Amino acid sequence: MLLANRHRRHRATQPLLSARFEDAATALAELTAAYQTPDASGAVAYRAGVTVGFVLGAPKPSPLWGPNIWVEAAGLAVVDPELIRDLYAAAAARWVDEGRTAHYVVVPAHDAELVQAWFRLGFGQQHAHAIRPAAPPATVMPAGLSVRRASRVDIPALAQLDRELPLHHAQSPTFSAGPMGTLEESVAEWEADFDDPAYTTFVAEADGRVIGSAIGCALEKSSTHLSLARPEHAGFLGFAAVLPHARGAGAGRALGTAVIDWAVSAGFDSVVTDWRVTNLLSSRAWPALGFTETFLRLHRLIRY
């Protein structure tokens, strides 16, 4: 009931989110799945015998996140934002005892008081999940720039562009520790997967050379935007990159627009994307294309 009520309040400001989770039975199914995640644990708050809040976290096996615990989109609800601090205090004692010192929490973006309560627990914002309606953006193509569907001859350029995101994320102020494969591995992946109809790839060209790429697919292909953060019939702007020398001249916007236009023609109701909030480029480019935040991922590292 608490989770369904939280989602109902969330949808009042973000109606593109799925209506399904306003139903208590559907919310219960999500919470049950979260509870059954291996090594899940958390805390429940009661006032005069009535349940007034909970927090539920579980570790992700990927080494990418460190010795972690994740509170996903179905993992928290409170009647009063301040309660989350008591809940975290109770739950985090066990998480830290277990050696899980990298904490991640996915919080409804509209609830400023709840976000502030997490900030008063030492968390900061790491990531944003966002959505926009599937409606064509008003984008004027800059002179000398064009966007088209990718073809196999573009594979060397696509492989290079794949590397531009981790290269950018490794720099200040993102400092992401994400792994980076070799150019050869990326070429081999493109060769193997190029004809996969689940993904639609666009390239941007200037002066006859590919300077950027973007990929659209159904949101179901994404490993994030899970549970209450997954709207139905949503397209996904899954990747975009522009070569460093060509950035800031409208190519990223043109590529994002191509993916949104594709999502419109494919019949999706909305388009979803996400970004590291410390990525100064994407965190400005995607809101400028009409994406508004749905969930924020907050992060706290203990005992650095």
Ligand SMILES: CC(C)(COP(=O)(O)OP(=O)(O)OC[C@H]1O[C@@H](n2cnc3c(N)ncnc32)[C@H](O)[C@@H]1OP(=O)(O)O)[C@@H](O)C(=O)NCCC(=O)NCCS
């Ligand atoms: C993110 C990226 C694809 C955007 O492409 P781009 O060609 O640089 O972006 P654009 O020139 O189209 O600018 C997009 C918007 O960002 C805004 N913007 C760009 N630089 C800005 C700045 N310094 N301050 C404020 N806004 C800025 C622009 O106003 C523009 O909005 P507008 O069209 O309404 O004017 C590109 O910068 C990139 O490859 N970054 C590295 C990889 C990456 O971050 N990929 C995305 C992962 S989520």
